[in-house]
Each structure stands twice: as structure tokens, then as C-alpha cells.
Amino acid sequence: MKISEVSIRNPVFAWMIMGALLLFGGLVYYKMGVSQYPDVDFPSVSIRLSYPGAAPEVMEKDVIDPIEAAIVSVAGIENISSTARNGSGSVSAEFNLSVNIDVAVQEVQSAIARAQRQLPEDLEPPIVTKSNVEDQPIMWLSVRSETLSKDELMFMVRRQIRDQFTTVQGVSEIFLGGYVDPALRVDLKSDALVRYQLTVNDIVNAIQSEHREDPAGRIESPTEERPIRVMGEATSVDEFKNVMIKKRGGGVNYNPIPISQVANVYEGLEDVRRLSRVQGEASVGLGIRKQRGANAVDVGRAVKERMDQIKDQLPKGVTMAVNYDSTPFIEDTVSELVFTIFLAAILTSIVCWVFLGSFASTINVILAIPTSIVGTFLVMYFLGFTLNTFSLLGLSLAIGIVVDDAIIVLENIMRHRQMGKNRIKAALDGTKEISFAVIATTVALISIFLPVAFLDGIIGRFFFQFAVTLCVAVALSSFEALTLAPMRCSRMLDEGKHTTRVGLWIESVLTGVTNAYSRALPKVLNHRVLTLVVSVVLFGASLLIFPKLKKEFVPYQDSSSLFISLKTDTKSSLEFTDQKMREVEKLVMNEPAVLRYFTAIGGFSGGQSSQAMMFITLKTPGDRPVYSELGHRPSQLEVVQALRKKLGEVKGIRAFIPTGGGGVFGGRGRGYGVELSVRGPEWETLVDSTKKLEEAFTKDPRFVDVNMGDVEGVNEIHIVPNRQAAKNLGVEISGISQTIQYMVGGASAGLYSKGGQRFNVLVQLQEKDRRSLDQIKKILIRNNRGELVPISQVVRIETRNTAPSITREDRVRAVSINANPAEGIDQAKALEDAKVLAASVLPKGYYVVDAGSAETFKESFIGLLVAMILGILVSYMVLGSQFNSFRDPLIVLSALPFAFSGAFIGLLVFSQSFNVYSFIGVILLIGIVKKNSILLVDFSNQMRNEGMGINEALIEACPLRLRPILMTSF
Numbered sequence: 001m002k003i004s005e006v007s008i009r010n011p012v013f014a015w016m017i018m019g020a021l022l023l024f025g026g027l028v029y030y031k032m033g034v035s036q037y038p039d040v041d042f043p044s045v046s047i048r049l050s051y052p053g054a055a056p057e058v059m060e061k062d063v064i065d066p067i068e069a070a071i072v073s074v075a076g077i078e079n080i081s082s083t084a085r086n087g088s089g090s091v092s093a094e095f096n097l098s099v100n101i102d103v104a105v106q107e108v109q110s111a112i113a114r115a116q117r118q119l120p121e122d123l124e125p126p127i128v129t130k131s132n133v134e135d136q137p138i139m140w141l142s143v144r145s146e147t148l149s150k151d152e153l154m155f156m157v158r159r160q161i162r163d164q165f166t167t168v169q170g171v172s173e174i175f176l177g178g179y180v181d182p183a184l185r186v187d188l189k190s191d192a193l194v195r196y197q198l199t200v201n202d203i204v205n206a207i208q209s210e211h212r213e214d215p216a217g218r219i220e221s222p223t224e225e226r227p228i229r230v231m232g233e234a235t236s237v238d239e240f241k242n243v244m245i246k247k248r249g250g251g252v253n254y255n256p257i258p259i260s261q262v263a264n265v266y267e268g269l270e271d272v273r274r275l276s277r278v279q280g281e282a283s284v285g286l287g288i289r290k291q292r293g294a295n296a297v298d299v300g301r302a303v304k305e306r307m308d309q310i311k312d313q314l315p316k317g318v319t320m321a322v323n324y325d326s327t328p329f330i331e332d333t334v335s336e337l338v339f340t341i342f343l344a345a346i347l348t349s350i351v352c353w354v355f356l357g358s359f360a361s362t363i364n365v366i367l368a369i370p371t372s373i374v375g376t377f378l379v380m381y382f383l384g385f386t387l388n389t390f391s392l393l394g395l396s397l398a399i400g401i402v403v404d405d406a407i408i409v410l411e412n413i414m415r416h417r418q419m420g421k422n423r424i425k426a427a428l429d430g431t432k433e434i435s436f437a438v439i440a441t442t443v444a445l446i447s448i449f450l451p452v453a454f455l456d457g458i459i460g461r462f463f464f465q466f467a468v469t470l471c472v473a474v475a476l477s478s479f480e481a482l483t484l485a486p487m488r489c490s491r492m493l494d495e496g497k498h499t500t501r502v503g504l505w506i507e508s509v510l511t512g513v514t515n516a517y518s519r520a521l522p523k524v525l526n527h528r529v530l531t532l533v534v535s536v537v538l539f540g541a542s543l544l545i546f547p548k549l550k551k552e553f554v555p556y557q558d559s560s561s562l563f564i565s566l567k568t569d570t571k572s573s574l575e576f577t578d579q580k581m582r583e584v585e586k587l588v589m590n591e592p593a594v595l596r597y598f599t600a601i602g603g604f605s606g607g608q609s610s611q612a613m614m615f616i617t618l619k620t621p622g623d624r625p626v627y628s629e630l631g632h633r634p635s636q637l638e639v640v641q642a643l644r645k646k647l648g649e650v651k652g653i654r655a656f657i658p659t660g661g662g663g664v665f666g667g668r669g670r671g672y673g674v675e676l677s678v679r680g681p682e683w684e685t686l687v688d689s690t691k692k693l694e695e696a697f698t699k700d701p702r703f704v705d706v707n708m709g710d711v712e713g714v715n716e717i718h719i720v721p722n723r724q725a726a727k728n729l730g731v732e733i734s735g736i737s738q739t740i741q742y743m744v745g746g747a748s749a750g751l752y753s754k755g756g757q758r759f760n761v762l763v764q765l766q767e768k769d770r771r772s773l774d775q776i777k778k779i780l781i782r783n784n785r786g787e788l789v790p791i792s793q794v795v796r797i798e799t800r801n802t803a804p805s806i807t808r809e810d811r812v813r814a815v816s817i818n819a820n821p822a823e824g825i826d827q828a829k830a831l832e833d834a835k836v837l838a839a840s841v842l843p844k845g846y847y848v849v850d851a852g853s854a855e856t857f858k859e860s861f862i863g864l865l866v867a868m869i870l871g872i873l874v875s876y877m878v879l880g881s882q883f884n885s886f887r888d889p890l891i892v893l894s895a896l897p898f899a900f901s902g903a904f905i906g907l908l909v910f911s912q913s914f915n916v917y918s919f920i921g922v923i924l925l926i927g928i929v930k931k932n933s934i935l936l937v938d939f940s941n942q943m944r945n946e947g948m949g950i951n952e953a954l955i956e957a958c959p960l961r962l963r964p965i966l967m968t969s970f
């Protein structure tokens with residue numbers, strides 16, 4: 001007994017299966033995580049490094065080079081890239097996709113531990129992390145105050161606000177933007193140090209000996225145990241001011257003085273190397289990162305509820321608001337899926353009624369959609385998938401496919417019903433007759449889409465959930481069509497004849513189309529060669545459309561959010577960049593489509609005084625005002641173009657607005673349409689050549705937002721010890737370095753407690769005493785005889801032009817150059833033109849390679865092409881096995897070229913680009929075309945098995961299968 005017969009003869013059992021799929025699928029739907037992207041670990045490990053005060057070349061030589069040398073031996077590494085900046089750096093190791101990234105993280109940590117002896121003592125512990133798109137903040141909140149000082153605001157954010165969000169269910173981490181750690185500052189006065197014959201080491205030693213708390217054991221008795229603490233730390237600023245300096249140069253200071261005599265002691269902030277603002281007011285940003293697999297929409301709602309609770313606790317004048325929120329976009333995507341399901345059900349039911357004239361058949365098909373889709377949720381849940389852009393894309397495409405099997409089975413049962421058979425007989429015979437075709441089409445569809453799940457590169461990780469979700473939905477639709485649909489037909493299917501005037505007219509049209517097809521088919525069969533020639537010519541002509549299509553990685557999406565990167569001259573101070581950003585902010589605030597913005601100056605990690613970034617939230621498309629120059633509400637891209645024009649008028653600062661898309665796929669991609677890495681043997685020549693290339697890009701109208709890596713030199717001060725003079729005066733080189741580090745760069749001499757939190761005690765020369773080189777020369781250092789020596793006597797001071805950052809690719813220095821294609825230029829053409837231009841500008845031995853999203857663009861299209869070809873080959877093998885024929889699969893697949901023709905014509909007519917999503921659409925079309933072809937070939941074979949000749953079988957079978965093919969097409 002076949003499975004369809006079991007279902008038809010046991011209807012209650014079939015209804016229970018359907019009910020179980022709907023019940024449990026619906027339950028897990030509400031338990032599934034919701035996010036914008038799948039939980040994908042990029043095959044890369046990032047190492048964040050912090051070495052306060054270190055120049056980029058020092059970071060490269062003393063920190064990055066040893067770390068790269070240590071990790072290069074880790075198995076599976078494909079390439080290593082690094083960036084050295086002032087006081088910080090990063091190393092990224094990209095691994096083969098077959099490597100377990102969690103194991104790779106552990107191995108990298110072990111390699112760094114082995115290299116620890118080669119690293120500077122003052123280097124902060126390296127932070128090793130793996131990259132995951134799910135780690136991006138889903139929300140940005142802002143806290144600002146009209147009444148609190150900056151240090152009071154920072155303290156409140158750390159103590160009162162941040163920790164309350166970490167306890168929200170689903171939140172993994174709070175990332176602070178524009179935040180500067182509070183500190184107990186000890187700002188040394190140069191003249192006082194000279195007066196009391198003290199050095200910075202005397203101050204640091206006094207703090208470390210007079211301000212400390214150590215565990216002191218315990219007192220034990222037969223009945224009680226009590227721990228002992230020596231409370232040696234100062235508990236207030238006033239108490240700290242009275243910390244006595246009892247030693248000088250390691251010897252006794254017979255006239256001890258309080259630290260307040262030589263320093264200003266106060267609660268403040270560590271050196272401010274980054275600023276942030278919201279709507280023009282100083283603020284602190286809180287980025288909310290959700291736990292992997294958590295429901296982003298639920299987390300967003302919980303965060304907003306917690307924010308409302310915190311608002312009631314805030315002092316007067318302090319405000320908190322949501323500055324950026326990605327969860328509405330995610331929520332809209334899920335809502336769109338639900339809407340698509342209902343719309344597909346309605347349209348499909350109308351098509352069924354039009355073609356079959358039966359309300360019972362309409363209800364039957366409507367029930368097929370939720371059974372397949374909701375049942376897919378059950379499988380997705382146990383596979384650990386989330387509801388994200390890619391899994392929902394698979395479900396959206398599946399909606400158009402899952403009804404096809406039900407329609408095919410239903411139409412064939414209806415045909416048997418119209419022969420006069422009762423419902424059960426019609427259901428049994430109709431399902432038996434069509435079951436092979438349904439199974440064949442299902443297997444063929446899965447064979448087309450399954451290779452997509454095994455795409456190489458990072459894009460394969462993203463499309464894995466898409467392909468598996470779609471294959472599961474197709475498999476369930478086949479199961480539903482062969483079991484549940486026949487059972488429902490056996491219980492409630494009528495003959496389905498049109499009786500209304502409209503219905504009779506529709507029936508006459510369909511009959512006329514069928515009759516016309518029946519008359520034309522013999523003529524086509526009698527002129528096979530001519531038909532093939534015309535088909536080949538039409539297909540060849542359609543291929544001429546492809547070069548005219550715009551080609552890009554992913555289409556630009558109106559997400560109502562923008563990112564702008566801004567740069568001043570590399571020699572600029574933080575204060576200068578801040579002034580220029582205020583000019584930019586005024587222009588942005590006056591843009592009618594802008595809702596709000598968040599500005600970060602100096603970068604999130606600080607140390608980039610010439611750089612800034614803006615996160616802009618636009619009004620929703622329907623709320624944007626009509627632009628008079630456009631005559632309509634602007635799209636996001638039109639807002640970008642308006643901002644480019646305005647920001648280009650601001651002198652002394654350059655703005656770059658990435659519009660290339662695909663940054664999330666690129667891993668290290670920056671979101672530009674053109675991302676290249678310039679490489680060559682000599683650093684000076686490489687920099688000069690890249691500058692010439694940047695100039696050529698800027699002058700070329702095909703490119704906008706041209707942005708080169710930071711290689712423009714800055715004036716770096718080099719303090720070079722005079723070893724002979726130091727020897728003669730008894731001064732140690734380490735003492736020179738340590739003194740400059742404390743006095744100019746500042747360093748922690750201990751910890752200070754306030755409000756249950758621990759902060760650094762920061763010792764540094766007061767700002768007015770470290771503004772010029774002449775003041776630096778006056779710093780005193782103690783020699784081995786206890787004498788004070790001006791540092792100018794043992795060093796020489798030089799000024800050199802050095803790069804603000806140094807980038808390396810595979811342990812070789814490289815320079816990045818990025819740009820966006822100008823309006824009307826597609827990404828593929830822009831990349832091709834950029835390489836041609838680079839070849840004409842760069843000298844011999846210097847070249848460019850694809851980087852970031854540009855590299856992934858090329859890899860993804862090659863991967864999808866290979867997956868499509870592999871899918872067609874697998875389909876041939878599957879069909880050959882099913883039909884037991886080498887010829888029949890070729891006949892089925894001969895219809896595939898017209899899937900390309902239809903796709904290219906559709907993209908051209910509707911002015912759409914050819915991108916990864918449209919490529920997926922082409923693969924879907926191949927599956928649908930193949931499905932229709934299988935229906936014709938299978939039914940023709942059945943006719944031939946009954947003794948008919950080839951032409952006779954085709955003339956009989958094709959008109960009978962025309963109606964279900966038209967139904968599935970609509």
C-alpha cells in the first residue's frame with residue numbers, strides 16, 4: 001500500500017499529521033531567534049592590541065611583527081593582515097573554511113602566550129576574538145546631559161546605566177562609544193618638581209608605597225575566624241592629596257611633603273582621545289550586542305523597556321534616547337514574510353478557482369501552504385536556524401513552489417473526477433498517475449538548490465540556511481501533495497465546473513488556448529529543425545541583453561540609515577577635527593530627510609585624531625519630505641547624493657559615504673563598490689604610487705568617494721638618547737624612556753575606589769607644561785649619583801615625517817584604496833575600469849588585488865556559477881536514474897536556456913541589476929522550468945507505454961498538461 005493510499009484510506013490519521021505539523025511548527029516559530037543575518041562565524045580571528053604612547057612603527061616592530069611570527073605557524077591560516085596605529089594595533093588571521101574557528105582561537109591564544117617574552121612589558125593583554133556578523137550592535141542608545149560635567153557623565157554611565165542593560169535577557173555585551181574612563185588624576189607641576197628636587201619616579205613610588213591595600217591573613221579561634229585587611233588606600237581626594245612623599249631618589253626625604261604640593265589631584269578622566277555627540281550635544285553611545293541566536297526583536301523591546309525604567313532614575317537634565325535601531329527593519333522583514341504568505345495564498349486560490357472552477361480545490365491549495373511552510377519552521381528550529389534575511393528569503397521563494405505540487409496533484413485528481421469517478425477513486429488514480437512526476441520534480445528541485453548550500457567562501461556560510469530551508473520546504477510540499485492533498489480531495493472535492501457567467505467566459509478562454517495549442521503542436525512537431533533553429537536564435541538574441549545589465553554584488557538597500565567616514569589632514573589635532581565636524585553636523589542637521597545622527601570623533605578606540613564617523617538615521621521613506629529639485633520624496637541614494645554635494649563644500653575635511661553594499665559578506669569589507677589593495681616591494685614608492693593612483697581616481701568621473709589608506713605622513717617627535725652623554729652623566733636609557741612615558745604619555749600608578757568601582761590613578765605632567773618641545777627638554781631625570789639632570793643633556797630631539805598607520809598584508813606592507821562607482825556605473829564595470837587605470841598608473845612591480853567586498857563579489861559569482869552547473873549535472877544524473885534513460889533527462893533540460901532568457905528580459909524591462917539575489921532567482925527559474933518539462937516528459941512516456949507513437953503521445957499529453965503548467969506559472 002502506497003503512502004498516498006494510506007492517507008486517503010485513513011483520513012483521521014492524515015488530519016492528525018497535518019495538525020501536528022501546524023501545532024508544533026507554530027510553537028517553535030515563537031521560540032526561534034530573529035536576527036538580520038545568520039549566526040555565521042567568519043573564518044578569521046582578530047587580535048586587538050593596545051600599547052599606550054607607542055608610535056605606529058614601534059607597534060609594527062615591537063608588537064605586531066612578533067605576534068605575526070608566532071601565529072603564522074597555526075594550521076589553516078590562509079592570510080594575515082595587520083594595522084599599526086598610534087598606541088594601538090590589530091592583527092587579523094583568515095583561516096580556511098574547514099578549520100574549526102573556536103579551536104583556531106585557542107591555538108592563536110597559545111601562540112601569543114609563547115611569544116609573550118618578546119613583547120613589551122607595558123603592552124596590555126592582547127584581546128583575541130572571532131568575527132561574527134551577529135556581534136554587531138543591534139541598537140545604539142545615547143546618554144547626554146545639560147547639567148553634569150563630562151567626568152560626572154562618564155561615571156554615571158559606567159556605574160548607573162551600563163550594568164543595568166547587561167542584565168537584560170538576550171543582551172551579551174554593551175559597547176561604549178565616545179566613553180572615556182574616569183580616573184584620579186595626578187597632574188604634576190614642573191616648577192614644583194624642580195623646587196622640591198623630585199622626579200616623576202619619586203611620585204610614583206610614593207603612591208605605590210603609601211596608597212595600597214593588601215590582604216593580611218586572618219585570626220582564628222576555636223569558635224570564630226576573622227579576616228584581616230590593612231586599609232592603606234586613600235578613600236577620598238582630600239585624603240589622597242595628603243599622601244606623603246617620604247623618599248627622594250630612593251633615599252630618605254628628611255622633609256616629607258604631601259603630594260598636593262607638587263601636583264593637582266582631582267577626579268577627572270583619562271586623556272580624552274575621542275569625542276561623541278548626538279544632535280550637536282556631547283554624549284556617550286551604548287551599543288547593544290545581543291546573544292547569538294537570541295530574538296533581536298524581543299531583545300530590542302526589552303532594552304527599550306529597561307531604558308524607560310532607567311530614565312526615571314536619572315537626575316534632572318540627563319536624557320537617554322534610541323539613536324539607531326535595526327530591529328524595526330528585522331521586524332518588518334518578518335512581517336513581510338507573513339504578508340507574502342497570505343498574499344500568495346489569496347492569489348493562488350484565485351488562480352485555482354479560475355482554472356478549476358472549484359471552491360473546494362481553492363481551500364485545498366490554501367491548506368497546502370501553511371502545512372509546508374509551518375512544518376519547515378519545525379526543521380529549522382532543530383537545525384539551530386534563526387529567522388533571518390536568508391532563511392526568510394528561502395521561505396519566500398518556497399511559497400511559490402510549495403503550491404505547485406499541490407496544484408499538479410489536485411488538477412490531475414480533478415481531471416479524473418470529471419471522468420465520472422467518485423472522490424476516493426479519483427484521488428487514488430489521479431495521485432498514482434502523477435506521483436512519479438511529483439517525486440521527480442521534487443528531487444530535481446532539491447538537486448538544483450542543494451549545491452548552493454556548499455558554496456565556497458564566506459558567502460556560502462550565509463546562503464547555507466537559505467538553501468537548506470528551501471530544500472526542506474520543497475521536500476515537505478512533496479510529502480503534503482502526495483499524502484494530505486489527496487486525502488482532502490477524497491473528502492471534499494467536487495467536479496469543479498464553472499457555472500457563473502464569468503466562470504463560463506474563463507472556461508471558454510482556457511478551452512480556446514488549449515485548442516490553439518493543440519492545433520499548433522502538430523505543425524511544430526512536423527518542423528522540428530526549424531523550431532530548434534528559431535529557439536536557438538531567440539536564446540542567442542536574449543544573451544545579447546546580459547552585457548547591457550547593471551552588475552553588482554548586492555543591490556543598494558534603503559534601510560533609512562547611513563554611515564559617513566570623514567577625514568581631515570593627517571597632521572590635524574583632535575580639536576581641529578572637532579571644529580570641522582561641527583560644520584559638517586550643521587549641514588547634516590539641515591538636511592530635511594535626516595531624523596537624527598551620532599558622531600564619533602577620534603574613532604571608537606581613540607588615537608585617530610584626524611578621523612571621524614557619523615551614523616545617520618533617516619526618516620522612513622514615507623515620512624521624508626518632497627525635495628523640490630526632485631519633485632518627489634527622495635530615496636536613500638538620492639539623499640546620499642545630496643549630502644555628497646553639500647559636504648564637498650566644507651573646506652579642510654573629506655567625507656566618504658560607502659554605497660557598495662556587501663560589507664557584511666566581505667568580512668573585512670568597508671562597504672565600498674571598489675576595494676583594492678596596492679602592493680609592491682618598496683614602501684616609499686608604494687606610498688607615492690598609491691597617491692598618484694588616488695589622484696587619478698579622483699579626477700576620473702567614473703568614481704566617487706575615493707579614499708586611500710592613512711599613509712600621509714605626520715610630524716613625529718623622536719627622542720634619541722645620547723648614549724655617551726648618558727654614560728658620562730650616569731643616566732640609564734630605561735630611566736629616560738620611563739620618565740618620558742610617565743610625564744608626557746601618562747601612566748597608571750595604582751587604583752582608586754569610588755562607588756564600588758575601581759579606577760586608575762593617572763600620573764602625568766599637567767597639560768600646560770607639556771605643550772612644546774622646550775618644556776619637554778626641561779624634564780628632570782635622576783642619575784645613579786642621585787643628581788637631577790635635564791633630559792636635554794642626554795638626548796637629542798628630532799622631528800620626522802612618519803605614517804599615522806601602517807597596514808600589512810601577508811606580512812608585507814600594503815596600502816588600501818576604495819571608491820564608489822559614480823551614478824550610472826555598475827560595480828563590475830567600475831572594478832574592471834579601476835584595474836585598468838591602476839595598471840596605467842602604477843610602476844613596474846607594483847600591482848593591485850581585490851580586497852574586502854570586491855574580492856567576495858568575484859568569488860561569489862564564480863561560486864554561484866559553479867553551483868548552478870553542478871546542480872544541472874546532478875539533476876541530469878537524478879533524472880537519468882528516475883527515467884532509466886540517458887535521453888529523457890536531456891529532453892527535460894533542453895528547456896533550461898529559456899529560464900535565462902526570461903530572467904534577462906525581466907531584469908532589463910524593470911531596470912534591475914544582476915546581483916547575487918537575481919542569480920539565485922535564475923537558479924529558481926531553472927528549477928521551475930525543469931519542473932514543467934518533467935511533467936510533459938513523464939506524461940508523454942505514460943502515453944507511449946500505452947502503445948502510442950512519439951507524435952501521437954505528445955499531441956495527446958501536452959494539451960492535457962498545459963493547464964497545470966499554466967497554473968503553476970501563474
